[in-house]
Structures are given as structure tokens and as C-alpha cells.
Amino acid sequence: MTHHHHQHKPKRGLWTSRLGFIMASAGSAVGLGNIWKFPYITGMHGGGAFVLFFLFCIVSVGIPIMIAEMVIGRHTHKDPVGAFRRLKGGPWTLVGWMGVIAGFVILSYYCVVAGWAVDYLWLSLKGTFSFSGRYAKEVPLIFGNLLADDWAQVFWQAVFMGLTVWIVLGGVASGLERANKIMMPILFLILITLAVRGVASPGGAQALNFLFTPDWGKLDAPSMLEAMGHAFFSLSLGMGAILTYGSYADESVNIPAVAFTVSVMDTFVAMLSGLAMFPIVFTYGMEPAAGPGLVFKTLPIIFAQMPGGFVISILFFMLLVFAALTSAISLLEVVVAYYCDEKKWDRRKATLVMGFIIFLLGVPSALSNNMLKDYHIIGDRNFLDSIDLVATNYLLPLGGLLIALFTGWVMTPKLARAEVEKGNIRFRFYGAWHFLIRYVTPVLVALVFLNKVGLF
Numbered sequence: 018m019t020h021h022h023h024q025h026k027p028k029r030g031l032w033t034s035r036l037g038f039i040m041a042s043a044g045s046a047v048g049l050g051n052i053w054k055f056p057y058i059t060g061m062h063g064g065g066a067f068v069l070f071f072l073f074c075i076v077s078v079g080i081p082i083m084i085a086e087m088v089i090g091r092h093t094h095k096d097p098v099g100a101f102r103r104l105k106g107g108p109w110t111l112v113g114w115m116g117v118i119a120g121f122v123i124l125s126y127y128c129v130v131a132g133w134a135v136d137y138l139w140l141s142l143k144g145t146f147s148f149s150g151r152y153a154k155e156v157p158l159i160f161g162n163l164l165a166d167d168w169a170q171v172f173w174q175a176v177f178m179g180l181t182v183w184i185v186l187g188g189v190a191s192g193l194e195r196a197n198k199i200m201m202p203i204l205f206l207i208l209i210t211l212a213v214r215g216v217a218s219p220g221g222a223q224a225l226n227f228l229f230t231p232d233w234g235k236l237d238a239p240s241m242l243e244a245m246g247h248a249f250f251s252l253s254l255g256m257g258a259i260l261t262y263g264s265y266a267d268e269s270v271n272i273p274a275v276a277f278t279v280s281v282m283d284t285f286v287a288m289l290s291g292l293a294m295f296p297i298v299f300t301y302g303m304e305p306a307a308g309p310g311l312v313f314k315t316l317p318i319i320f321a322q323m324p325g326g327f328v329i330s331i332l333f334f335m336l337l338v339f340a341a342l343t344s345a346i347s348l349l350e351v352v353v354a355y356y357c358d359e360k361k362w363d364r365r366k367a368t369l370v371m372g373f374i375i376f377l378l379g380v381p382s383a384l385s386n387n388m389l390k391d392y393h394i395i396g397d398r399n400f401l402d403s404i405d406l407v408a409t410n411y412l413l414p415l416g417g418l419l420i421a422l423f424t425g426w427v428m429t430p431k432l433a434r435a436e437v438e439k440g441n442i443r444f445r446f447y448g449a450w451h452f453l454i455r456y457v458t459p460v461l462v463a464l465v466f467l468n469k470v471g472l473f
């Protein structure tokens with residue numbers, strides 16, 4: 018409907034509607050970060066204070082940067098490298114490059130964790146979690162069995178990467194957009210059901226208390242960096258994924274409205290996941306700091322205890338896989354957009370070749386729980402957890418810091434404003450946003466970094 022704006026570059030896709038852009042961006046944001054990662058890192062960092070600082074970062078750092086990425090993407094209609102090159106070039110092009118590299122790194126282990134979810138979908142199809150009173154103690158052990166099986170993990174990782182490549186091959190509108198539109202609403206429904214059930218259960222009050230009553234003493238420098246890094250990870254920011262999606266948007270899109278909607282949805286899903294899982298943790302006397310297996314150890318207990326658990330377990334893991342897919346395609350899309358726009362590869366070649374390379378890069382992560390479990394890279398973290406830490410806590414916030422500085426100080430305010438307000442949109446909080454992106458956001462990110470290296 019709006020292709021006439023871009024007749025000079027017929028090869029690039031465009032979202033077919035405004036809703037398509039919102040759904041795709043929300044699909045990118047909502048993923049394993051919300052359902053797998055948020056609850057487990059919240060458990061490891063002590064709850065309340067961590068959650069509140071995370072929410073603070075979403076508002077003061079996340080939303081302003083999401084607007085900035087969309088502005089840069091839509092203004093240039095380019096991949097991240099091409100976008101920075103066109104707007105300024107020189108060393109700024111490196112910001113785009115960092116994004117493409119982060120895409121490789123993050124997607125490599127993302128597919129491994131998503132592979133666990135595919136395995137759990139398979140298990141639920143086999144009836145593993147269907148109603149049966151004896152499961153409360155046994156269910157969590159299933160996760161250990163999976164981690165002990167290197168080749169099962171590589172197999173499911175490959176299955177998931179295959180699915181991701183298949184969707185990205187379909188192109189922007191038909192592949193990404195259609196997929197997102199169908200699954201997001203179902204995901205919301207099932208999570209709301211699980212969360213309501215959790216809060217109403219015996220462990221509900223303790224879970225609410227754990228999640229929202231801050232004990233500020235627990236918020237040390239590493240926790241702050243983890244919360245801020247996770248705000249980037251969860252909103253898909255700091256590496257040009259949202260920038261790339263913005264590059265497929267046309268002038269009719271209200272950027273601030275989309276950024277706000279997507280951020281609210283994303284945060285909502287994270288909170289729902291916490292509310293679904295922590296009541297189970299407390300009811301069954303489990304350890305909140307159980308680590309990366311939390312979602313796989315908690316929810317299946319409930320599935321096994323509830324009538325209809327067979328169907329619900331299938332639905333839940335199907336949606337988890339789907340949420341992961343809509344995020345993974347945005348990670349792969351950054352890499353593919355770079356090879357298509359800058360290297361003039363065709364989409365098919367870029368997707369197949371890069372998908373395969375990223376799969377290979379992910380194999381050490383798949384082996385990191387058993388064969389390679391003694392290779393600790395950072396502290397006592399295995400390979401997967403280590404590259405997750407480096408990418409999330411350092412690459413993304415650094416990328417975000419540079420994007421904020423670029424938008425606030427290199428792009429002229431006139432250009433930025435013209436872009437946000439294109440298509441007769443009036444951005445009432447333009448002044449506030451520009452102030453945030455210029456001063457507040459970069460200073461906050463820098464402070465959290467400096468705090469981590471022990472400057473205060």
C-alpha cells in the first residue's frame with residue numbers, strides 16, 4: 018500500500034501495515050529473554066530491588082533508545098552498517114559493525130536455549146508432563162537429563178535454527194509478519210492464565226513479595242549491570258535489530274507510539290513470567306536462584322498437577338518456541354540485511370550461509386553443559402553463560418550508549434525531529450525524549466559501567 022514511497026529501491030521489503038510493524042517489533046522483543054531469562058536472573062539477583070531497577074532502566078534507557086533505533090532505521094532504510102555509514106561514516110560505522118557481530122554471537126547461543134524449549138515441546142507432546150500426581154519431585158530432574166545429553170542439545174539447536182532460517186527465507190512481509198501476527202495474542206492469553214493461577218496459589222503472596230518488595234542491599238554493582246544489560250536484551254536493543262526493523266517501516270508509522278507499546282508489552286510479559294514461576298518455586302520449596310533451568314523445572318510441575326496439563330504443556334512450549342522464533346528471526350535479520358544491503362548477496366544465499374555459520378558458532382554453547390562443562394570462561398560460568406554475559410552486559414549497553422550519543426549529539430535535532438514527526442505525527446514528548454537521549458541515557462549507562470569497575 019505504501020510501496021510508491023520507495024520505488025527507487027524496489028528490492029527492500031516493507032511491512033504491509035502499521036500493525037505488522039508493531040507485531041514484528043514486539044515479536045522481536047518478547048522471547049526467551051522474558052520467559053527464560055528474566056525470571057532466572059531475578060531469582061539469582063535477589064528479587065525486588067533487581068526488578069525495580071530493571072523497570073527503571075526500561076523507562077530511562079530502553080524506551081529512549083528504542084525510539085532512536087527506529088529513527089535511524091527508518092531515516093536511512095538501511096542495515097545498521099549502511100545506516101551509520103550514510104548518516105556520518107568514519108568510526109561511527111563501527112557501531113553498525115558491532116551490531117552485526119552481536120547478532121552472530123547472541124543468535125548462536127539463543128538457538129541452544131530455544132532448542133531446550135523445542136525438546137520440551139517434544140516431551141510434552143509425548144505426554145511427559147500430563148496429569149500425574151507423582152511428578153513434583155521428578156519433573157525438575159528431566160532438565161538435568163537434557164543438559165547431560167550433548168547431542169540431543171545440538172540436534173534441537175539445529176532444528177530451531179532450521180526453523181529460523183526457513184522463516185527468514187520467506188522475506189519481510191510474508192514470513193516475519195504473518196508468523197508474528199498469529200502467535201503473539203495466544204502467548205499473552207496462556208501467560209495470563211498461568212500468572213493468575215500462580216498468584217492465587219499458596220505460594221502467591223510470597224512470590225509477589227519476592228518480586229516487588231525491594232531489599233536495596235541486594236542491588237550490588239554486578240546486579241545493576243545485569244539489570245541494565247537485560248533491559249537491552251529484552252527490548253532487543255543496542256545492536257541494530259530494532260534499527261533494521263525500523264528500516265522496513267514507512268512514513269505512516271508513529272515511532273514513539275510503537276516504541277512505547279512494544280516496551281509495555283515486553284515488560285508485561287516478563288512480569289507475567291515471574292508471576293507464573295515464583296509461586297511454584299515457593300510452594301515446592303525450590304531455590305529461587307536455581308539458574309538457567311528455572312522455567313524448565315518449575316512450570317512442568319504445575320502442568321503435571323493440573324487436569325488438562327497435557328494440552329496446556331503442549332500449548333505453553335509451543336508458544337515459548339514461537340516467542341523464541343520471532344526473536345531469533347530478528348537477530349538473523351540483522352546479519353542478513355547487512356549481507357544483502359552492503360554485500361549485495363541475495364536474500365536466500367545470505368540466510369542459508371549465515372544461518373549455517375551461526376549454527377556452528379553455537380555448537381560450543383550446546384556442549385557447554387556436559388562435554389565442555391569444565392571450561393569456565395568468566396568466573397564459574399560455562400561457555401554459554403559466559404558469552405551471554407559478555408554480549409548482554411557489555412556489547413549491548415556499549416552499542417546502546419553509542420547509539421544514544423549518536424542520536425543526541427551527531428544527528429542534528431532538526432533531522433531527528435523531522436524523522437520522528439514524519440507523516441503528520443506530532444510527538445508531544447519530543448523535548449523530553451531528546452533530553453533523555455542526549456544526557457540522561459548515556460550518563461546512566463556510563464554510570465552503571467563505572468560502578469561495575471569499582472569507581473564508586
Ligand code: TRP
Pocket residue numbers: 045046047048049050051123249250251252253254255256258344345347348413
Ligand atoms: N529480545 C529478545 C528476547 O528477549 C532477544 C533478542 C532478539 C535480542 N533480538 C535481539 C536481544 C537483539 C538483543 C538484541 O528474547
